[in-house]
Amino acid sequence: MPFVSITFGIVVRSVRTHLERRAGIGFALLACALIAAWLAWQPGGETLATWIDDVATVVAALVATLLCVRTGAAQRSRIRTFWWLLAAATGAWTAAEIAWAVYDLALGDVPAVSWADAGYLAAIPLTAAALFVHPALRGGGSSRARALLDGLAVATALLFLSWTVVLGPLWERSDLSQLGDAVALAYPFGDGVLVFFVVLAVHRMTGAERLSLALLLGGLLAMAVGDSAYAYLTGVAEFDSGGPLDVTWIAAYLGIGLSAWCAAPCTGARPRAAPLARAAADPAAAPLAALVVPFVPMLAALVVLGAQVQLGHRPDRPGLAAALVLVVLVLTRQALLLRDLRARSSADDPHLEHAWS
Amino acid sequence: MSALSRNALVVALTVVSTAIACYDLVLLALGL
Numbered sequence: 001m002p003f004v005s006i007t008f009g010i011v012v013r014s015v016r017t018h019l020e021r022r023a024g025i026g027f028a029l030l031a032c033a034l035i036a037a038w039l040a041w042q043p044g045g046e047t048l049a050t051w052i053d054d055v056a057t058v059v060a061a062l063v064a065t066l067l068c069v070r071t072g073a074a075q076r077s078r079i080r081t082f083w084w085l086l087a088a089a090t091g092a093w094t095a096a097e098i099a100w101a102v103y104d105l106a107l108g109d110v111p112a113v114s115w116a117d118a119g120y121l122a123a124i125p126l127t128a129a130a131l132f133v134h135p136a137l138r139g140g141g142s143s144r145a146r147a148l149l150d151g152l153a154v155a156t157a158l159l160f161l162s163w164t165v166v167l168g169p170l171w172e173r174s175d176l177s178q179l180g181d182a183v184a185l186a187y188p189f190g191d192g193v194l195v196f197f198v199v200l201a202v203h204r205m206t207g208a209e210r211l212s213l214a215l216l217l218g219g220l221l222a223m224a225v226g227d228s229a230y231a232y233l234t235g236v237a238e239f240d241s242g243g244p245l246d247v248t249w250i251a252a253y254l255g256i257g258l259s260a261w262c263a264a265p266c267t268g269a270r271p272r273a274a275p276l277a278r279a280a281a282d283p284a285a286a287p288l289a290a291l292v293v294p295f296v297p298m299l300a301a302l303v304v305l306g307a308q309v310q311l312g313h314r315p316d317r318p319g320l321a322a323a324l325v326l327v328v329l330v331l332t333r334q335a336l337l338l339r340d341l342r343a344r345s346s347a348d349d350p351h352l353e354h355a356w357s
Numbered sequence: 358m359s360a361l362s363r364n365a366l367v368v369a370l371t372v373v374s375t376a377i378a379c380y381d382l383v384l385l386a387l388g389l
Contacts, residue, residue: 291366292370295374306377320385327381334374
C-alpha cells in the first residue's frame with residue numbers, strides 16, 4: 001500500500017506541475033496579447049496607454065525577478081548560482097524599468113541617456129555571467145567544438161541580419177559622438193551575446209530543463225527584437241513610449257519569469273546530475289529543436305547574403321566581415337561534422353546518429 | 358519523429374547550408 005500511495009502522489013504532483021506550467025504559459029500569452037491589443041488601439045487615450053505600458057513593464061520585470069529568486073531559493077545544486085545571477089539581472093532590469101516609468105510618467109520626458117540605461121546595461125553582463133555558470137555550459141563532450149561553432153555561427157548570423165536590416169543603415173546616419181546613439185546601439189550587440197550563450201546552452205540540454213531554457217531563449221529573443229527596433233527608432237528620433245512595440249519587453253520579462261516558473265517544480269526537490277554529462281552520455285536524446293534551431297538563423301543569413309550580392313548590393317565593411325566570418329564558421333562546422341562521421345564510421349559505431357547531434 | 362527521418366532532416370539542412378555557404382563564398386570572391 002505505501003508503494004501505491006507514493007506512486008499516486010508522484011502522479012498527482014506530475015500532473016499538477018504540468019498543469020501549472022501550461023497555466024503559466026497561457027497566462028503570459030494572454031497578458032501579452034491583451035496589452036498589445038490595448039497599446040495598438042489605445043481605447044482610453046494615449047495617456048492611459050502609456051500608464052498601462054509602463055506599469056505593466058515594471059510588473060512583468062518584478063514578477064520575473066521574484067520567480068528567479070523563488071527558483072534560486074529552491075535549488076540545492078550548482079544551478080542555484082545561475083538563478084541568483086539571473087535574479088540580479090532581472091532586478092537590474094526592474095530598477096531600470098522603474099526609473100523609465102518615473103521619467104516617462106512623472107517627469108514627462110525620458111533623457112537620451114538616463115539612470116534607466118545604467119540598469120539596462122548592468123543587466124546584460126549579469127545575464128551573461130548567469131549563463132556562463134549554467135551547468136549546460138560546463139564540462140566537456142565529443143561535440144563541444146561543434147556546439148561552440150554553432151553558437152558563434154548563430155550569433156554571427158543574427159549580427160549580420162541585424163546589421164543588414166537595421167543597424168547598418170542606422171550606423172551611417174547616426175552621429176556616434178552622441179552618447180545616446182552609442183548606448184542605443186549597445187543593446188542589440190549585448191542581446192546577440194546573450195542569445196549566443198542561450199543557444200549554446202539549449203544545444204546541450206535534454207529533458208525537462210530544455211523547456212526552461214527554451215523559454216529563456218524566447219524571452220531574450222523578444223528583447224533582442226525590441227532593442228533592435230528601439231535602436232533604429234532612437235536613431236531616426238521616432239521612438240515613443242506607449243506603442244505596440246513595448247510589448248516585446250513585457251514578453252521578454254514574462255519569458256524569463258516563465259523560465260523560472262517551469263524550472264522550479266522539476267529541479268527544486270533534489271540535486272540533478274549536470275545536464276551536459278547526461279547529454280554527453282546519451283546524445284541521441286538531444287531534442288529535434290536543438291538540432292534544427294541553429295540552422296534557422298544560419299540559413300536566413302546565408303540566403304540574405306546571397307540575394308544581396310546577387311542583386312548587386314555589396315555589403316559594407318562590417319557587413320562583409322560578418323558575412324565572411326559566418327561562411328567560414330558554417331564551413332568549419334560542417335568539416336568537423338564530416339570528420340566526426342568518418343571517425344565514427346571507422347569505429348563501426350552502431351549509434352551513428354550521435355554524430356548529428 | 359523516427360531516428361531515420363530526424364537524421365534525414367539534419368542531413369538535408371547540413372547539405373543545403375553548406376551549398377549556400379559555398380555559393381556565397383564564390384559570389385564574395387568574385388565580387389572582391
